[in-house]
Amino acid sequence: MYNIRSLQEGEEEALYDLLAVSFTKGNEEIPSVRKIQKQIIESEPSFSHELNRVIEVDGKLVARVGIYDRTMLFNKREFRIGAIGGVCTLPEYRGNGLAKALLDDCTDYMRKNGFFASMLFGEPAIYGRKGWQVLSSFGISSNLKLPLPSTLRIRSADLKEDMAWLKYIYDDINSDLNGPFRRSKEYWEKWIFRKIIIRESHNIKIVENKGQKLGYYVLKADNTICEMGWDRNVADSFNELIGAIFSEAETETVNFIFFMQELFDFICNNSISPELDDMRDKKYYVSKDAIYCGLFKLIDKTEIATTEELISLLRKNNYIFWDIDHF
Template sequence: MKIRSVRPDEIERVIDLQCLAFQSDGRDRYRQYIEGDSSYHYQLTRVVSVEGQIVATLRIWDRRIQIGATTVPMAGIGGVCTDPEHRGSGYGSALMRDTVRHLSTLGYDLGILFTIIPCCFYQRLGWHPLPLSGFKLEVTDTCHPTSTDWQVAPFSEAADLNQVVDLHDRDGGQYSGATVRTRSYWEMKPSRIRGILPTVVARLDGQLGGYLNYEIDGTEAKILEVGYDHQQPMALVALVNRLLTDCLQKSVQRITGDISHQHPIVGLMQKQSKGDLLLTGNSDMMLFAVNLPSLLRRLLPEWQLRLDRAQRSFPPLSLRLEQNNQQAILHLPPDGRLKVFNQSLPSSVPGDPLGLKIPEMVFWSLLFGESSWEQLLPALTIHNLENTDRVSDLMSVLFPSRTVIFWSPDHY
């Protein structure tokens, strides 16, 4: 068994495997994932070769993601599959383990995947879920639209794309968990295949104030993405009016979305439809800390800003964090300038760091802000976390809760 990057003359075999594993008529789609992605190179497709035959493969998507307000390079793992005739031989597990090492050589600190199989396969390989919030709204046969001057029309790429891109950068792209989109990302074939373009836009006097991306399948409508100018909230109202009217005309019974109920659109839809709102969620998103100390260093500027804004002094403290068999020391010296060390403190720093064994799923929830330190503290106590007032004072400032959204069109 050999694990390596794909060769150009093996791409068709990789596409064959993907068709066998996922979608028999998806050949054009999978080819466009490669040929239509300007960020692609052959090092991003890994294969398992047994006696000269490719029996397993996966794809690495070169992307960037928001963790809080910090942009972090990430490796998105997708298309993990094994030839049905060779399953059960451990090739998929071996490929995933080798890929983590490969990500390190490529300079990634973070790996993310979305699983369509039970999480346990990836969990035993060190990947852990970040549960994300969603909603389901049961739609009634009446709606109560709010009057607005904003006009809603179908999205026109020629007329609207530039303003949609700008609005996404100012709104939808700022959520923790959101993929950072370059202009070329909007135009790449994989993005178009996944439905990145909005369904409708809201305009007033020629100015675009919001966009909504949704799809209707039978009796269910799903919101894929929404963005709006927060200085123009009535643009969002107009978009909701249009969505609910569309749902009534097409006899839609429910509206769903992988969007936190904290987003204004959820409460607005519930108010205007008088429907029953249910909070949902999923654990399909899984993460791996490829280089824990480097990942935490990327977050230092934002953490330091939070400490400075707290306008209070914190006693010196050193905490040892552990994830994926790695250690990182979070050190707050007397001068209040937060630092991250790899595995141990410098000899010039007195004392030993306090071990903080945070369960993996809790760690990722804290890092992205799905839950705050204070919200998770009862759960951490159950895990016998060695907590003190000094620890909680610092961690409560570093880890507030935020709205976390990974927009559906960015799935790979």
């Protein structure tokens, strides 16, 4: 017999142990994995014991599902999203349906506590059985060249010095987009800080012209562009930002893992026309590519009846997920 419940005060160390043993693979060392998992928990702005759903067997924590409490911006409104992460079961307890039982418990918990929908990143074959469905959106890729801006400076962001400006630009740009998470000051200081400083999985670049900040973009470790924002009060800031991104690209093809129509149009309308001999040698393009955006499940059916309707609505409204928010 097992007991499904929320994490209790004083069980944090047992939770870190559970995560470490469950997620350690191959040549990885358990203490190193434990350290990373502890950092994830400690950098979570919405952490609460209630949001950590666990299974106890004979006084031991053997499985866990975490709910990350997020606010999604959509059509000028805010929706509470339960982002599912840290799904794990100790190796010796796998194959007994414990994770499935926890997912049912999470769904029930979110339904009772005012969540609109849930999302996660995982295998559809596993989570599809519990109602989560694949959402795809679009990205942009191009190997065309843009005119190189001459007076711009591009530098890595200093999160302490640039935090207020980054938050201002993010809040302004994302107020008109569909899908991004609302980011509080604490979220920037804890969650984003971990991704940039501790994990070094992303790099925020700031574009300046004569000391004036124009915009920023975020690079993943594989050099894909996974987020950007610009100061709409500064003339030509968008144009200068895109030019800077292309000028600094370390790969022949520049990949954006999100879609903005104005970005696509700008590349098409402002790229340098390739020479005929170059076009004979290779293909030049700007393309709109389907990308995986996770799995969604409708929780609150007050306004929308089915998860299928939710998926359709998100796709029709150009859903955007910024990768640095990945949980």
